[in-house]
Amino acid sequence: xxxxxQVPDPAADSASCAGGHRHHAFDVAAGLLEAERVCTAAGxxxxxxxxxxxxxxxxxxxxxxxxxxxxxxxxxxxxxPTIYRALEFLQRMGLAHRIESLNAxxxxxxxxxxxxxxxxxxxxxxxxxxLLADPVNAALEGAASERGFRIAxxxxxxxxxxxxxxxxxxxx
Amino acid sequence: xxxxxQVPDPAADSASCAGGHRHHAFDVAAGLLEAERVCTAAGxxxxxxxxxxxxxxxxxxxxxxxxxxxxxxxxxxxxxPTIYRALEFLQRMGLAHRIESLNAxxxxxxxxxxxxxxxxxxxxxxxxxxLLADPVNAALEGAASERGFRIAxxxxxxxxxxxxxxxxxxxx
DNA sequence: CGGGATTTGTAATACTATAACATACGATAT
DNA sequence: ATATCGTATGTTATAGTATTACAAATCCCG
Numbered sequence: 589x590x591x592x593x594q595v596p597d598p599a600a601d602s603a604s605c606a607g608g609h610r611h612h613a614f615d616v617a618a619g620l621l622e623a624e625r626v627c628t629a630a631g632x633x634x635x636x637x638x639x640x641x642x643x644x645x646x647x648x649x650x651x652x653x654x655x656x657x658x659x660x661x662x663x664x665x666x667x668x669p670t671i672y673r674a675l676e677f678l679q680r681m682g683l684a685h686r687i688e689s690l691n692a693x694x695x696x697x698x699x700x701x702x703x704x705x706x707x708x709x710x711x712x713x714x715x716x717x718x719l720l721a722d723p724v725n726a727a728l729e730g731a732a733s734e735r736g737f738r739i740a741x742x743x744x745x746x747x748x749x750x751x752x753x754x755x756x757x758x759x760x
Numbered sequence: 761x762x763x764x765x766q767v768p769d770p771a772a773d774s775a776s777c778a779g780g781h782r783h784h785a786f787d788v789a790a791g792l793l794e795a796e797r798v799c800t801a802a803g804x805x806x807x808x809x810x811x812x813x814x815x816x817x818x819x820x821x822x823x824x825x826x827x828x829x830x831x832x833x834x835x836x837x838x839x840x841p842t843i844y845r846a847l848e849f850l851q852r853m854g855l856a857h858r859i860e861s862l863n864a865x866x867x868x869x870x871x872x873x874x875x876x877x878x879x880x881x882x883x884x885x886x887x888x889x890x891l892l893a894d895p896v897n898a899a900l901e902g903a904a905s906e907r908g909f910r911i912a913x914x915x916x917x918x919x920x921x922x923x924x925x926x927x928x929x930x931x932x
Numbered sequence: 933c934g935g936g937a938t939t940t941g942t943a944a945t946a947c948t949a950t951a952a953c954a955t956a957c958g959a960t961a962t
Numbered sequence: 963a964t965a966t967c968g969t970a971t972g973t974t975a976t977a978g979t980a981t982t983a984c985a986a987a988t989c990c991c992g
Binding site for chain 2: 688689706708710711717719721723724726727728730731732735736737738739740741742743744745746747748749750751754
Binding site: 805807809810838839841842845863 | 972
């Protein structure tokens with residue numbers, strides 16, 4: 589059986605959807621333009637491979653697993669390092685994030701945020717909404733500084749039910 | 761070569777340490793007593809196997825990897841499900857936590873906290889200090905409720921330098 | 933064109949985790 | 963005591979995630 593994550597087949601566009609996830613989506617065209625812009629500004633190049641991976645992330649209806657992305661690239665001919673290298677590059681550019689608690693990756697929903705994002709991960713529909721987690725980071729900084737700890741980065745991932753899914757799951 | 765995580769050999773006590781981590785440690789005896797108490801209160805039993813795993817976590821000088829714990833149990837004769845089951849039990853009891861960004865496990869430093877903890881993970885010494893992350897959770901709740909999201913649980917993990925390590929790493 | 937840096941391809945392997953089923957153990961009811 | 967049931971542990975196999983190491987191709991610049 590196929591994996592749970594929704595990596596689109598190459599022909600699909602963002603309006604249609606094979607799974608039950610009609611709600612959330614990225615703007616693929618805008619995301620790719622932004623990606624080009626960010627890479628150019630950083631003096632790096634968005635190669636065809638990297639662009640393809642970025643596009644898969646943008647078309648995905650939620651966090652995507654590395655091996656699913658790999659499978660979607662040229663019908664699975666690519667090897668693991670291919671996808672991990674592309675993902676690492678996109679993360680370095682702030683164009684994608686890794687979600688630790690899912691072992692999955694998602695396009696940046698904010699527009700190449702270089703800094704600590706947070707995610708609200710819906711356990712019903714699988715979508716992960718990105719937060720520019722400034723208040724959360726501030727609280728974390730406060731707790732850290734009390735202990736003399738200097739934060740370099742943080743993982744902030746909440747799981748629960750999104751606005752659309754809460755009604756259908758909690759019947760009461 | 762051996763793994764990076766510090767799982768003690770059975771003879772070591774909490775005062776001695778093979779690695780460079782002299783600073784942080786759990787109180788092993790107190791932790792085991794607390795574990796007994798919590799399990800009894802929950803109507804569950806801290807079997808010898810679970811107790812051994814708890815003890816390994818308490819003796820570890822930082823987050824421990826599942827396969828290292830496995831190796832440390834009866835000199836490596838145990839199979840993976842053994843350790844994952846024990847860890848799952850300990851997590852269910854609030855006696856241990858999983859650190860997602862490290863794929864590692866650590867004894868609860870607060871005393872069987874059932875709820876969302878946060879961690880400050882030092883990238884120099886490997887220690888992970890546990891926070892009862894109430895202000896952080898409050899900030900997260902605030903951001904979530906703005907979006908109609910109901911949080912069931914959260915992963916909060918900061919990495920950086922602890923008080924003891926910051927001076928030795930940042931020379932400037 | 934030469935040469936160095938970057939990117940991609942490929943093979944092999946390491947690391948992390950779970951499924952599925954078998955066996956053993958412990959409490960309780962008869 | 964023993965039948966039985968639930969819980970815990972043992973065991974085999976496999977699934978899923980990620981990295982190392984090296985080779986080949988490509989690109990840019992002089």
